[in-house]
Amino acid sequence: MRAVIVHEHGPVRDQRVETLPDPVPGPGEVLIDARAIGVNYPDMLVIEGKYQVLPPRPFSPGKEVSGVVSAVGKGVTRIKVGDRVMAQREYGTYREKVVSPEATCYVMPPAMSFEEGAALGLAYQTSHFALVDRAAYRKGETVLVTGASGGVGLAGVEIAKALGATVLAGVTSPEKGEFCKTHGADHVIDLTAPDLRNSLREQVYAAIGKRGVDIVLDNVGGDAFDGALRALAWCGRLVVVGFAAGRIPEVKANYLLVKNISVVGLQWADYRERDPEWVQRVQTELYALYEAGKLKPHVSARYPLEKFADALARFVERGVQGKMILTPR
Ligand SMILES: NC(=O)c1ccc[n+]([C@@H]2O[C@H](COP(=O)([O-])OP(=O)(O)OC[C@H]3O[C@@H](n4cnc5c(N)ncnc54)[C@H](OP(=O)(O)O)[C@@H]3O)[C@@H](O)[C@H]2O)c1
Known part of the structure; x- marks a missing residue:
């Protein structure tokens, strides 16, 4: 699978897409075939080393993804293979295949597109x-x-x-x-x-x-x-x-x-780490508002995964309206 990998913090344009072995979900984790990856302002700060929480290197940036569950690890009970889900991570979603703890993974409403699913994540939470x-x-x-x-x-x-x-x-x-x-x-x-x-x-x-x-x-x-x-x-x-x-x-x-x-x-992010069940309840409420037609996540731009730097440059250029999405395939 392909993934954006950051070896050293620095300019977004210095980072590259690399090919890695497919990940395997551990206990309590699910594996997601990514369909839409949310692009967030903090992703840029993390890559440049300017964010309050920095992952150990090398790492993939990215805080949310939507897609289809292709495997589940031991002890996973709520999420099944084939579920259409959105997952939230501290980092690691600029990838074709993403491993996520089940606790921060949410089954999307049936009518929700993958783009909407990725958009209705970090920003709404x-x-x-x-x-x-x-x-x-x-x-x-x-x-x-x-x-x-x-x-x-x-x-x-x-x-x-x-x-x-x-x-x-x-x-x-x-x-x-x-x-x-x-x-x-x-x-x-x-x-x-x-x-x-x-x-x-x-x-x-x-x-x-x-x-x-x-x-x-x-x-x-x-x-x-x-x-x-x-x-x-x-x-x-x-x-x-x-x-x-x-x-x-x-x-x-x-x-x-x-x-x-x-x-x-x-x-x-503290709520996600300290009280994932609370975040889960809020996500359920957000999905109910979506299904009632009260939330309409707006995706204004789509970029292939390898064009992630062009997407992130838009934050600096200013003028982003609503959400930007990376499409892994
Ligand atoms: N606290 C948290 O847990 C948390 C979570 C996620 C994000 N954030 C933060 O929330 C902020 C927004 O993130 P985002 O993803 O929504 O970014 P975004 O899509 O780029 O939105 C930024 C907004 O700020 C406006 N803006 C930028 N500079 C401005 C200025 N000098 N005067 C007036 N308006 C200005 C932009 O307007 P124009 O388009 O007109 O420039 C745009 O509407 C970021 O600082 C991000 O780090 C915090």
């Missing part, structure tokens, strides 16, 4: 845990998602809308705003406005009133974070999800006190 667990969302609250047209952001828009929120999409162009509206956003916030630190709040007030926004899911950091913090309502919550803009922001503790607001962090 991240936004669901950010909104429901970290922000303790209550039905009917207002939710601002920054980086709303990207993979994690668009998932946040859809989930918040599906759970009854009024959704504000923070984007960088009117076209991306319209795109987010087709996925459930009620209002669009321009993240390219001058003096975002103040102007973001003015935009939020104009859209939903001077109370401010109950919850911010911040995928961007930098100036968007600074502005979003000021746009929070009394007892508002901001979840730190990512720093796509590059700058890690700082918070003055007195600001939290004065406004009765919370800033909380999310590291989704």
Whole structure:
């Protein structure tokens, strides 16, 4: 089988596809013939050695895959050969054949395509845990998602809308705003406005009133974070999800006190490692929302496995809408 293999951390373009023996699932593991591999922003950070968790080398990058189970190891009870599944790993899915623990493997709904299956993984799990667990969302609250047209952001828009929120999409162009509206956003916030630190709040007030926004899911950091913090309502919550803009922001503790607001962090992979059954329950809920027509994972680009570097370059070039997929064959 072919796999992207990283021997040394470094530029994505330095990495190569190699041919390896087919893997064999161990106890509690399943072997998946990959059909669609999700491409995520952190994959690039892992390859370059800039991510918080780095695998032992050599390794294959990649955090999610969908496909068909071709073998199961000893002790596997829930998943069968022939099942159409999506699996989530810390790394190791940029491969034609992927071994996954059964615990982080989910049987996809029958009507779901493999592309949708790979797309409805890390991005949706991240936004669901950010909104429901970290922000303790209550039905009917207002939710601002920054980086709303990207993979994690668009998932946040859809989930918040599906759970009854009024959704504000923070984007960088009117076209991306319209795109987010087709996925459930009620209002669009321009993240390219001058003096975002103040102007973001003015935009939020104009859209939903001077109370401010109950919850911010911040995928961007930098100036968007600074502005979003000021746009929070009394007892508002901001979840730190990512720093796509590059700058890690700082918070003055007195600001939290004065406004009765919370800033909380999310590291989704910890939930997968520490409590896979909880992640499993959330995935079941996400699949139910999909089957009810409330989630529509958007795949905007497909690349053959060997073109993985072209896909990852799109994150740097910016403008990714929804999800990108690698097709192993
Ligand atoms: N905490 C976790 O557990 C977790 C899990 C997964 C991902 N993440 C993080 O979440 C972030 C988003 O990941 P993703 O896969 O959704 O990436 P993505 O698809 O590239 O989306 C990034 C979004 O951020 C926007 N953006 C980038 N720079 C910006 C700037 N300077 N100002 C305003 N908007 C900007 C992009 O808008 P344009 O397209 O207009 O540039 C895009 O909408 C990343 O930082 C990733 O590392 C965190």
